[in-house]
Amino acid sequence: MLRAFCILIxxxxxxxxxxxxxxxxxxxxxxxxxxxLRLKDTVQPDYGKLFRVAAGRLNLQESRPYQAAAPLPxxxxxxxxxxxxxxxxxQAAGVSSDGQVLAATARRDCLDVQSLCAKRHLGFVxxxxxxxxxxxxxxxxxxxxxxxxxxxxxxxxxxxxxxxxLVNLTTxxxxxxxxxxxxxxxxxxxxxxxxxGTAVFSDSRAVVVLQxxxxxxxxxxxxxxxxxxxxxxxxxxxxxxxIAALEIVPGGFCICGNQSLRVAAVGGESTLLAPDGHxxxxxxxxxxxxxxxxxxxxxxxWLIHTDGSGGRQLTQHPLGITRAILSGDGSTAYAVxxxxxxxxxxxxxxxxxxxxxxTPYFEPGQATAPGKLTTFTGQGLSDFAVSxxxxxxxxxxxxxxxxxxxxxxxxVIQPTxxxxxxxxxxxxxxxxxxxxxxxxxxxxxxxxxxxxxxxIVSDSPQFLLPDGHHMLAAHEDWSALVTxxxxxxxxxxxxxxxxxxxxxxxxxxxxxxxxxxxxxxRLAAGYQCVYSSGAxxxxxxxxxxGLAPNLAGIYQVDWRIPLDLATGDLVIVCRVxxxxxxxxxxxxxxx
Numbered sequence: 188m189l190r191a192f193c194i195l196i197x198x199x200x201x202x203x204x205x206x207x208x209x210x211x212x213x214x215x216x217x218x219x220x221x222x223x224l225r226l227k228d229t230v231q232p233d234y235g236k237l238f239r240v241a242a243g244r245l246n247l248q249e250s251r252p253y254q255a256a257a258p259l260p261x262x263x264x265x266x267x268x269x270x271x272x273x274x275x276x277x278q279a280a281g282v283s284s285d286g287q288v289l290a291a292t293a294r295r296d297c298l299d300v301q302s303l304c305a306k307r308h309l310g311f312v313x314x315x316x317x318x319x320x321x322x323x324x325x326x327x328x329x330x331x332x333x334x335x336x337x338x339x340x341x342x343x344x345x346x347x348x349x350x351x352x353l354v355n356l357t358t359x360x361x362x363x364x365x366x367x368x369x370x371x372x373x374x375x376x377x378x379x380x381x382x383x384g385t386a387v388f389s390d391s392r393a394v395v396v397l398q399x400x401x402x403x404x405x406x407x408x409x410x411x412x413x414x415x416x417x418x419x420x421x422x423x424x425x426x427x428x429x430i431a432a433l434e435i436v437p438g439g440f441c442i443c444g445n446q447s448l449r450v451a452a453v454g455g456e457s458t459l460l461a462p463d464g465h466x467x468x469x470x471x472x473x474x475x476x477x478x479x480x481x482x483x484x485x486x487x488x489w490l491i492h493t494d495g496s497g498g499r500q501l502t503q504h505p506l507g508i509t510r511a512i513l514s515g516d517g518s519t520a521y522a523v524x525x526x527x528x529x530x531x532x533x534x535x536x537x538x539x540x541x542x543x544x545x546t547p548y549f550e551p552g553q554a555t556a557p558g559k560l561t562t563f564t565g566q567g568l569s570d571f572a573v574s575x576x577x578x579x580x581x582x583x584x585x586x587x588x589x590x591x592x593x594x595x596x597x598x599v600i601q602p603t604x605x606x607x608x609x610x611x612x613x614x615x616x617x618x619x620x621x622x623x624x625x626x627x628x629x630x631x632x633x634x635x636x637x638x639x640x641x642x643i644v645s646d647s648p649q650f651l652l653p654d655g656h657h658m659l660a661a662h663e664d665w666s667a668l669v670t671x672x673x674x675x676x677x678x679x680x681x682x683x684x685x686x687x688x689x690x691x692x693x694x695x696x697x698x699x700x701x702x703x704x705x706x707x708x709r710l711a712a713g714y715q716c717v718y719s720s721g722a723x724x725x726x727x728x729x730x731x732x733g734l735a736p737n738l739a740g741i742y743q744v745d746w747r748i749p750l751d752l753a754t755g756d757l758v759i760v761c762r763v764x765x766x767x768x769x770x771x772x773x774x775x776x777x778x
Contacts, residue, residue, distance in 0.1 A: 205548030205566050205637075206523045207235075208279025209376065209512045212286035213332070213471060215519025217241040219248060219280035219289075220529065224548065224634040233638060235277040237291050240529075240542050245633055249291050249314075251275035275312070279327070279375075283334030284420070284471060284515045288317040288356070290337065292327050311341050315356060324354060329373065331380045332420040332471045332515055338380035339373050340364070353386055353397065366402065368395070374427075376512050377417030377468040385422035385453065389413045394427050396453055405451045414446075415466060418453070419473025420515070424493055425451050426476050428465040448478055450493050461491060461498065469493075471515035475534075477501070479508060488522050490534060501537055502530075506602055509566075526602050527567020527632075545570065546632035549605075549624055549639035555590075556647040558611040559687035560740030562604050563624060565637065572601040577700035577739035579608055586628035590641065596698035598740070608698055608740040609643075616643045647687045648714070648763060650744075650772035657756070658772030659684045674777035675757075679748050680730060681774065683759075688714070688742040691733055701734030701741075709733035716744075716761040720751050727759060752776055 208221040219239045225231035226247070237248040252275075281290035292313045313328040314321050315337060328337040340351025350371045351364040364371070372389040373379050380386045385398045394416045396403040407413050407429055416427035428446045448464030451457035464478040473493060480489050483500060485507030491498040502508050504524050511522035513534070520532040521542075529543040545567040555561040573584040579596035581587060588595040588605065591613045599606040605626070616622050621640025628636065651659040660669040660683040669675045691708035695701050701708045709732060716727040728747040735743035748757070756773040763769070 205527060205546060206510075206529055206543075208237075208281075208292065209510065209521055209523070210280040210282045210290075211512060211514050211519065211521055212282050213284035213515030215514030215516070215521075215531075217282075217286065218521045218529070218531070218542065219282060221277050221279055222548075222634070223276070224546065224637065226633055227635045229635075234275075235293065237277050237280050243542075245543070248280075248289075249277060251277065251293060281313075281328075281330040283330055284332040285334070288315065288330060288334030290315045290328060290330050313337070313339070317356065326351070327373070328354065329379050331382050331384070332378060333382040335382065336380050336384045336386075338384075338386040340371065351388065353380070353384060355384065364397075366395070372414055374415040374417050374467075376466055376510060377415070377426075378420075379417055381418045381422035382420045383422050385418060387416040387418045387425055387427075389416050389427065394425060394451070394457075396425065398422065398453065403454055405455075405457050407457075413449075417467055417469045419469055420471040421473060422453055424469070424473035425453060425457075426460065426467045426469050426493065427451075427457075428467060428478075448476070448491075450476075458495075460493065460495060461489070464489065466510065468511065468513040470513055470517035472517070475513065475517040477511055477513035477520055477534075479511060481507075486525075488520060488532070501532060501534065502539070503537075504530075525566065526570075543633065544631040545602075546634050547626055547628070547630055547637045549626070549637045551621075551639050552642070553624075553639070554642040554644060554647065555609045555613075556644050556687050557609060557613050557615075558689070558740070559609045559647055560598065560606065561609055561686070562599075562606045563639075563641070564604050565639075566603060567630075567632070568605050568626065569600045569602055572599065574599040577698065577737070578696075579698035579739050584628070586626060588627075589623075589625045591622035591643065596739075611697055613643050615645045646689060646763060648689070648761070648770045649685060649687060650759075650770065651684045651686065651741075652772055656773050658759070658774055660774055669774055671775045674754070674775035675748050676777055677748055677750050677752060680745055681748060683744045683746070683772070683774070684735065685742045685744055685770075686740060688732070695734060695739075698739055700737045700739055703736035707731075707733055707736065710742075714744075714761045714763065716746065716759050718749060718752075718757060718759055720749065725749065725751075748774075748776055754778055 206220045206222050210219045221235050221237050223235050236250040239248045275293040275295050277293045279292040290313055294311050311327040313324045326340045328339040335357050337354040353362045368390045370391045387396050394405040394413045412430040413427050418425050428448050430446050446465040448461040449457040450460045463482050464480045466479045468477045476491050479486050488501040488508050488511040490501050506525040508522045509525050513520050518534055522530045527546040531540045531542050547567045549565040553563050575583050581594050583597040583600055593610040596608045622643050623638050624641040625638045626636045660681045663680040667673055675681050690711040692711045695708050713732050717724050731745040735741045754777050757776045758773055760769050760771040
């Protein structure tokens with residue numbers, strides 16, 4: 188029981204949400220968002236699309252089709268549509284306060300297979316529609332409340348002198364930024380440009396305010412990093428969050444402390460608004476701020492007036508909130524939960540209406556290997572955590588999973604993660620090409636079950652590292668886990684746990700429990716593990732390498748703590764059979 192419980196904890200990881208780029212007009216009557224998910228019973232593409240919800244009705248706002256890409260160079264073979272065309276992947280919306288001007292931001296990604304992205308990638312494009320006509324602008328732009336200005340960009344000062352710009356949407360005049368700065372960061376939620384064209388962004392050490400020909404700076408202290416600066420419609424008030432400076436701590440670097448929320452008058456100094464807030468969204472009159480904070484445990488949406496009064500928690504969702512926006516009149520908030528829901532919230536009362544129910548979603552770009560127990564992160568995958576005992580089932584809580592078209596056995600399904608045993612007969616994928624991971628099961632969402640491109644590599648061994656560094660391991664007598672407060676001792680045998688170590692002899696049927704008596708399922712090709720003793724590298728004495736008895740997909744490595752060590756964290760490095768790739772973990776050692 189101790190082993191199984193802790194393994195589930197070690198496999199759990201955090202995620203982000205599936206609904207992006209929220210936008211709403213001043214009265215909060217409509218919400219726009221982007222998602223790669225398709226509506227059920229449709230053939231919509233599986234890249235980003237814009238949707239809107241108004242009067243309780245969900246509709247597709249915009250979806251751009253594939254467009255022909257440049258021909259591949261001579262000698263490069265095309266692999267289906269992936270090499271022949273690019274998609275406009277819509278990622279964010281923007282809308283004026285009166286709802287008459289709409290901005291749709293897309294990213295046109297290179298999807299070819301031969302490292303040609305530098306030549307084929309076109310970056311961001313923002314389409315702004317007003318009075319029935321549309322125009323495309325380069326980069327990621329944000330609208331002012333009156334819909335007369337747009338500001339943003341995606342350039343990097345280190346590589347280009349032109350890294351962002353301001354657009355007067357009435358005259359078409361564009362003003363390119365060319366300041367002496369080292370970073371350029373624009374708020375992802377809320378408005379970074381006011382009704383008179385005053386714009387704000389973050390440099391590495393200050394919030395920069397562009398007001399006509401003036402360049403004003405709101406500096407931070409102690410090398411802190413300002414981010415996500417927003418401004419009110421009248422260009423009087425700026426709100427932003429500050430990330431504490433990078434510090435050196437035992438074991439490496441960390442950003443220590445919470446993000447804080449600050450407020451400043453344009454041209455004035457800043458004051459602390461909330462000690463632990465981020466992702467601000469500001470009402471048009473500059474009086475009310477919606478922000479996210481984890482001070483109550485899980486991340487929730489909070490409200491506060493810019494004079495520091497009226498601070499209160501707006502949401503109390505059990506899983507927490509991952510992003511939120513405030514309408515221009517301050518009456519309505521929209522929030523995405525970590526359970527994959529979209530909520531409409533009355534700011535005065537906190538009453539929440541579910542606009543879109545739990546919606547399953549997988550994070551893209553994840554990886555696995557044949558036969559590896561892998562946790563894939565996502566959102567809205569279930570209403571609660573459900574786990575299975577070996578032999579692992581193909582269906583758990585009415586959910587079925589396929590990877591590369593092969594039915595996949597499931598260990599755990601949770602709201603934000605899915606742990607499966609990758610089929611041993613999946614085929615490693617070429618670079619930049621993913622195999623489809625699909626989930627099918629009952630969901631109240633109007634969107635269909637998720638699919639994500641998963642990279643499959645030939646091997647991927649790793650210790651289970653609950654905190655990202657220290658391996659999951661039990662003491663020799665199985666009495667407790669090895670921790671900093673209960674370290675391993677010199678000469679003790681510890682039982683460490685890992686995944687993805689490869690074939691065993693005898694083999695174990697897919698998803699079945701490993702044998703608990705001889706012949707145990709030992710590794711067909713063992714690993715060599717080493718540690719450092721002074722200037723020398725020495726081998727660790729390994730007593731067992733193989734599948735953990737009675738478990739499925741979990742490996743156990745038993746080894747003896749060397750006698751020639753000082754106390755503290757011992758770093759164990761193991762090499763795969765070819766002697767090139769390595770995997771490692773730390774374990775606390777006491778006297």
